[in-house]
Structure formats: structure tokens, C-alpha cells
Amino acid sequence: MEGFSLxxxxxxxxxxxxxxxxxxxxxxxxxMGSVLLGMSASVIGGFAFLxxxxxxxxxxxxxxxxxxxxxxxxxQTRDPLIIFIGALCSSFLGFFLIDWLPxxxxxKADAALAITLSFFFAIGLMLLSFIQGMxxxxxxxxxxxxxxxxxxxxxxDIKLLGYVTIFILITVVLFFQKFxxxxxxxxxxxxxxxxVNRYELLLALLxxxxxxxxxxxxxxxxxxxxxxxxxxxxxxxxxxxxxILIIASLLGALSALISTQISYLAPAMPTGPWMVVSLSVLxxxxxxxxxxxxxxxxxxxxxxxxxxxxEENILRTLYKLHERHQFSRHHFTQADIQSFRSxxxxxxxSTLKKLNRQGLVQSSSQGTTLTxxxxxxxxxxxxxxxxxxxxxxxxxxxxxxxVHQHAERIEHILTDAQEVQLQQELRNxxxxxxxxxxxxxxxxxxxxxxx
Amino acid sequence: MTNTHSKKFPPLSVNNLSMxxxxxxxxxxxxxxIPEGKTIAIVGPNGAGKSTLLKGIMGLxxxxxxxxRFFGEPLTHKRLAIAYVPQREEIDWDFPINVFDVVxxxxxxxxxxxxxxxxxxxxxxxxxxxxxxxxxxxxxxxSELSGGQQQRVFLARxxxxxxxxxxxxxxxxxVDVSTEKTIIELFKTLKAQGKTIICVHHxxxxxxxxxxWIIFINARLIAAGxxxxxxxxxxxxxxxxxxxxxLNDLTETMYRTQLNKAHDxx
Numbered sequence: 001m002e003g004f005s006l007x008x009x010x011x012x013x014x015x016x017x018x019x020x021x022x023x024x025x026x027x028x029x030x031x032m033g034s035v036l037l038g039m040s041a042s043v044i045g046g047f048a049f050l051x052x053x054x055x056x057x058x059x060x061x062x063x064x065x066x067x068x069x070x071x072x073x074x075x076q077t078r079d080p081l082i083i084f085i086g087a088l089c090s091s092f093l094g095f096f097l098i099d100w101l102p103x104x105x106x107x108k109a110d111a112a113l114a115i116t117l118s119f120f121f122a123i124g125l126m127l128l129s130f131i132q133g134m135x136x137x138x139x140x141x142x143x144x145x146x147x148x149x150x151x152x153x154x155x156x157d158i159k160l161l162g163y164v165t166i167f168i169l170i171t172v173v174l175f176f177q178k179f180x181x182x183x184x185x186x187x188x189x190x191x192x193x194x195x196v197n198r199y200e201l202l203l204a205l206l207x208x209x210x211x212x213x214x215x216x217x218x219x220x221x222x223x224x225x226x227x228x229x230x231x232x233x234x235x236x237x238x239x240x241x242x243x244i245l246i247i248a249s250l251l252g253a254l255s256a257l258i259s260t261q262i263s264y265l266a267p268a269m270p271t272g273p274w275m276v277v278s279l280s281v282l283x284x285x286x287x288x289x290x291x292x293x294x295x296x297x298x299x300x301x302x303x304x305x306x307x308x309x310x311e312e313n314i315l316r317t318l319y320k321l322h323e324r325h326q327f328s329r330h331h332f333t334q335a336d337i338q339s340f341r342s343x344x345x346x347x348x349x350s351t352l353k354k355l356n357r358q359g360l361v362q363s364s365s366q367g368t369t370l371t372x373x374x375x376x377x378x379x380x381x382x383x384x385x386x387x388x389x390x391x392x393x394x395x396x397x398x399x400x401x402x403v404h405q406h407a408e409r410i411e412h413i414l415t416d417a418q419e420v421q422l423q424q425e426l427r428n429x430x431x432x433x434x435x436x437x438x439x440x441x442x443x444x445x446x447x448x449x450x451x
Numbered sequence: 452m453t454n455t456h457s458k459k460f461p462p463l464s465v466n467n468l469s470m471x472x473x474x475x476x477x478x479x480x481x482x483x484x485i486p487e488g489k490t491i492a493i494v495g496p497n498g499a500g501k502s503t504l505l506k507g508i509m510g511l512x513x514x515x516x517x518x519x520r521f522f523g524e525p526l527t528h529k530r531l532a533i534a535y536v537p538q539r540e541e542i543d544w545d546f547p548i549n550v551f552d553v554v555x556x557x558x559x560x561x562x563x564x565x566x567x568x569x570x571x572x573x574x575x576x577x578x579x580x581x582x583x584x585x586x587x588x589x590x591x592x593x594s595e596l597s598g599g600q601q602q603r604v605f606l607a608r609x610x611x612x613x614x615x616x617x618x619x620x621x622x623x624x625x626v627d628v629s630t631e632k633t634i635i636e637l638f639k640t641l642k643a644q645g646k647t648i649i650c651v652h653h654x655x656x657x658x659x660x661x662x663x664w665i666i667f668i669n670a671r672l673i674a675a676g677x678x679x680x681x682x683x684x685x686x687x688x689x690x691x692x693x694x695x696x697x698l699n700d701l702t703e704t705m706y707r708t709q710l711n712k713a714h715d716x717x
Contacts, residue, residue: 050546050547052543174564174565175564175565177559177562177565177567177568178559178564178565180548180552181556181559183546184542184543184546184548184553184556185537185541185542185556187506187511187537187541188535188537188556188608189556189559190509190510190511191509191510191511191530191533191534191535192530192556192557192559192560192612193527193530193531193560194559194560235547238547239547239549239592240547240548240549241546241547241548244547
């Protein structure tokens with residue numbers, strides 16, 4: 001086993017070129033291995049995440065540590081398969097303990113997880129310090145398992161990593177439908193006669209395998225993040241589980257690429273923290289910039305809604321002013337508007353400007369007047385407002401004093417179809433509960449229904 | 452075994468069923484048989500063990516004592532003939548899945564291991580959605596549905612199972628008027644096909660109108676039979692008039708002391 005970490009010290013740039021020219025075939029292999037791990041861990045972690053058992057991966061990774069150490073102690077070898085089997089055994093032991101404790105004792109699931117995790121981790125650390133005090137060969141890389149070190153991986157490690165991750169990916173693709181069914185509605189799956197327990201065990205096995213195989217790359221301590229962060233980020237981009245899993249696996253792969261590269265360029269750097277940091281950055285980017293669920297998009301939507309409400313409120317105020325003057329006076333000042341509806345002057349002025357631009361009102365030295373289109377829209381809003389007041393008054397038995405505030409909000413979201421339905425249910429009533437005329441039912445094609 | 456005679460057996464018979472939660476008795480010694488091709492309501496106050504009864508029958512929660520038989524046989528032999536509709540609240544409606552895929556789940560009882568739904572399965576799911584007036588929503592995310600629509604999706608999923616006995620946990624809870632009508636129509640169609648429907652129901656005003664049969668439950672069986680014979684003031688009083696506290700307390704003590712085990716070993 002040759003360590004890859006012995007790079008000549010020259011410049012960062014040269015190292016980088018050296019890395020990407022793949023002059024060292026091992027670089028290519030480690031890179032592929034880490035990408036595969038990133039993909040399989042994100043996909044399998046996705047199911048743990050959806051089943052709301054997000055922390056299980058963390059516990060299982062910690063539970064693997066004593067297995068690694070015991071395997072090394074017993075066989076005095078770093079043979080990847082033996083280490084893998086040792087880790088698998090102790091990780092599974094941890095899994096059954098986490099499963100058994102809440103069912104058979106008064107300990108709840110979260111406590112069982114925490115107890116198992118720290119117990120196994122402590123034993124693992126004890127064994128590790130014991131080994132480090134021993135006089136044996138090969139022990140040098142063992143401590144790397146805590147935080148991961150891509151550059152310290154041997155050819156055998158990578159081969160095993162490749163086999164296991166490909167096995168995991170293929171299994172998930174094959175059983176996708178069943179895994180999804182169980183994650184969505186486990187009790188229902190049971191009533192269909194599906195062997196839920198067997199699939200659960202398979203899922204647990206896949207999680208344990210991806211955790212164990214990822215230890216050298218990511219490390220015990222941070223493995224959970226590789227399982228969970230990709231799916232948490234991917235949920236922002238899609239609503240279809242298949243797409244979410246593909247996106248998660250791409251994010252996992254990308255972070256693996258970044259961190260492995262860094263591990264080579266700066267061999268003192270552990271891979272795990274870099275992988276987690278790059279994943280977290282991807283998560284934050286998703287959280288902010290995702291097309292529909294992203295925070296920025298949601299903020300913009302809210303701003304647009306506020307703008308729309310402000311505009312419509314002014315149109316309605318103008319309508320009421322018209323009504324007050326029996327539609328004989330057409331121009332109204334900002335003071336007139338403010339006397340009817342209190343709103344900050346700056347907001348009023350900017351909204352009037354926007355309405356002007358849309359051609360719904362026209363401002364001149366005499367004041368503001370509704371255009372033809374503006375009047376139509378204002379009439380529609382008023383009609384909706386008053387219809388809704390009527391509806392609440394007649395069908396929900398609310399007093400005329402109670403209905404106004406509610407109608408102030410509903411008028412902005414009523415659609416054409418709902419308006420027609422209201423008119424039918426109210427049998428074309430002509431007056432609202434306050435005695436105001438409901439303006440004619442000339443349903444416009446545009447406007448409304450946008451929400 | 453004797454499949455030719457299975458017609459003679461009732462769709463569901465429950466014999467001496469007892470269930471508990473930790474040491475608290477939930478149901479004690481419940482037995483009844485139901486007729487084929489009827490709509491049957493399970494009625495009782497909150498905490499009477501109605502949902503627990505359904506779950507026990509479906510093998511979702513452990514049974515202490517007794518058994519449920521479907522068409523004379525245990526559940527494992529008759530899985531395909533039974534469809535279960537869980538309560539809506541038990542589901543994470545934020546799960547990333549659309550309406551059509553949820554309904555397709557109803558076909559998974561017929562599919563082996565990694566098999567994917569075939570064109571026929573898709574057709575069946577489509578019919579089920581159409582029957583409940585939800586075909587237009589097939590690509591909707593389930594989180595975008597209203598309560599009534601969620602219930603329809605669940606019913607469509609059960610319908611896609613093409614079962615002969617349907618067990619539903621509160622299908623009328625929190626649904627709108629039009630969904631309620633749709634469900635009633637669905638009951639009629641299913642009954643016309645000779646299928647049997649058992650529902651946990653909480654609305655005493657409609658129980659006589661919507662159902663042929665009633666099973667009154669309050670921790671034990673109060674009465675079971677056709678609406679016109681069991682929907683009486685006496686049965687209602689017994690069902691809603693509180694539990695028999697002595698029965699309750701002593702059964703709990705029995706479970707705590709593991710007396711039933713000790714007794715049987717003598």
C-alpha cells in the first residue's frame with residue numbers, strides 16, 4: 001500500500017494541474033470512489049430523512065468505530081474487507097440496540113439513539129488509543145477514520161468502496177417503489193401484504209453499508225451530514241421523489257469532488273469537514289435561490305402580493321370617492337384618498353405612479369382620476385367585496401359590522417368562477433349589508449383569478 | 452383449503468378479540484360476524500377503541516387474545532381481498548409524491564419485489580381516480596389537496612386494490628359536502644357489486660341513513676346488527692353512558708399481574 005499523500009511540495013497550481021491531469025491513476029480512482037460514495041450516501045440517506053429517522057446514520061457511523069478497531073486488533077491487518085466486516089458487525093449491533101431499547105424498556109427512541117451512539121463511540125476511542133500505544137505496523141492511518149482522509153485510501157479501499165456503492169445504487173433503483181411506499185405509509189404497506197420488516201432490514205443494511213464504506217473518506221464524526229444534507233437541499237428543487245433523489249445524488253457527488261480535490265492539494269486537510277462544508281454551502285444556496293421554494297423567491301412573491309393589494313386598495317378607494325359624489329366628480333387629490341384610507345404618503349405616491357404606468361389611473365394637476373380600464377377593475381373589486389360581505393352576512397350569520405374586515409382581504413383573491421358562484425348563491429342580490437349598491441355584474445375577462 | 456365453500460363464510464368474523472395498550476385494556480372480548488354486501492358502521496365515543504379494532508383486525512397492532520377471520524380464513528390468505536383506508540391524520544402530507552403515484556400504491560399488493568406497475572395497473576388507478584372525480588388532479592402534489600380531496604385520493608387508492616372487503620377509518624371525518632356525497636355514491640356502487648364496507652363512523656345523525664348495519668363499541672361490544680334493530684335508545688345509552696369501571700379496572704389489574712398467563716399454566 002503506497003500512501004498517496006506524499007506529493008512533492010511545489011506550488012498549489014502545479015499540484016492542481018497534476019491532480020486534474022490524472023497522471024497518477026490512483027487520483028482518478030479515489031475521485032470516482034468519492035463521487036460514488038457521495039451519490040449512494042445521499043440517496044440512501046434520503047429515505048432515512050423521509051422516514052424521519054435522520055439521526056440513525058450518525059449513530060450507525062459512531063457505532064462502526066469499535067468494529068474497525070476490534071477487526072484491526074484481532075487480525076492485525078488493514079485489509080479493507082476485514083475492516084469493513086468488523087465495522088458492519090458493530091454498526092449492526094448498534095442498529096439492533098437502538099431498535100430494541102425503546103421496544104423493551106422505558107427508554108424512548110431519541111434517548112436510545114444518544115446512549116448507543118456515545119457508548120459505541122467511547123469504546124471505539126478507547127480501543128483506538130490502546131492500539132496507538134501498541135507496537136504494531138500499519139496502525140498509522142487508523143486515526144484518520146475520525147475525520148476522513150481521501151488521500152490515505154489504498155487501492156483495496158477504493159475497490160471495495162466502488163463495489164459497495166454501486167450495489168447500493170442498484171438496489172435503491174430496483175426497490176425504489178417499495179421503499180417509497182414504506183416511507184410514505186408504512187401501516188398501509190403492511191395491509192397490502194408487503195414484507196415491510198424485510199425491506200426495513202434491507203434499508204438498514206444499505207444505510208449501514210454506505211456509512212461504513214464512507215468512514216475513510218468522510219470520517220465517523222461527520223458521516224451523518226453526507227446522508228442528510230443533500231436531500232435537505234434537494235427538497236427545495238423538486239416535488240417528485242425520483243427527481244429529488246437524483247438532485248441529491250448530484251449534490252453529494254459535487255461535494256465529494258470538491259473535498260477529495262482539497263484533500264490532495266493540502267494533504268493535512270481532512271476530507272470530511274470539507275465535504276460537509278461544501279454540502280452546507282450547496283444547501284444554503286438551495287435554501288436561498290431555489291426557483292419556487294427558495295427564500296428569495298418567496299420574499300419576492302410576498303412583495304408582489306403586497307404591491308397588488310396596495311394598488312387594488314387605491315382603486316377601490318377611488319371607486320368609493322366616485323360613488324360618494326354620484327359619479328359626477330372625477331378628479332380626487334391624494335388628500336381625498338388618504339381621508340378614506342389611511343396609508344403612508346410615500347406608499348400612496350409610489351403606488352399611484354405604478355397605477356399610472358399601468359394605465360389604470362391618470363394623474364394631472366387637478367388630481368387623480370380612474371381611466372376606463374381602472375374603473376372597470378375598481379368596479380369588479382367593489383362588487384367582489386360587497387358580494388362577499390353579503391355572503392358572510394346571509395350564510396355565515398355575521399353581523400354587518402363584522403363582515404367588512406374579512407371582505408377587505410377576500411376581495412383580492414376571489415376568482416371569476418367564485419364570483420359567479422357567489423352571485424348564484426346570493427340570487428343576484430343588489431345591495432350589501434351596509435345598504436350600498438352592488439355594482440353591475442359585468443364580468444371582465446382579465447383581472448381576478450391571477451391568484 | 453376449502454375455497455369452494457368460502458361463499459358460506461362471512462367477509463369478516465371477529466372472535467373473542469382483546470387488545471390492550473401497555474397494561475390498559477382497550478378492547479375486551481369482542482365477537483361479531485358481518486353479512487356480505489352491506490355497509491357497516493363501527494360507532495362509539497372517543498377512546499372507545501374503534502380505530503384500534505380496525506388496526507387489530509388488519510394486523511397493524513398486536514392482538515392479545517382472539518382472532519379475526521376473513522371469508523373464514525386468516526388475513527394472510529386473503530390479503531388481496533381486503534383494502535384498508537387509514538385515517539388521514541396518520542400521513543405526512545408533505546411527502547414528495549403526486550396523486551397518481553399514491554393511487555398506484557394500491558396495486559403493490561399484486562406486484563412482486565421490484566416489479567413496477569404495468570399498463571393495466573395504471574388503467575385501474577385511472578378508473579379509480581375517475582370514479583372519485585379526482586382524475587384532473589392526478590399530477591397534483593398531495594400537499595396541495597384539500598381535506599376532502601385527500602380523502603378521495605385515499606379512497607381511490609383502496610379502490611385500485613380491487614378488493615371485496617373495505618375497512619375504512621373515519622372516511623367522513625373533516626370532508627366537504629361534495630366529498631361526502633361522492634363517498635355515499637361510491638358505497639352504492641360497491642354494494643351493487645356485492646362488496647362489503649366497514650367504516651369507523653362518528654356522526655350519529657347520518658349513521659342510520661348511510662349504513663345498513665351498526666356495531667356499537669365502547670371498550671367491549673355493546674350491540675351489532677341491522678340499523679333498524681340495534682339503533683335504539685337503550686344501545687345508545689349503553690354505548691355513550693361511560694365504561695363499566697369495574698370491568699376496566701379489574702382487566703387492567705389482570706394484565707399487570709400477568710394473571711391470565713399464570714392461570715393458563717396451571
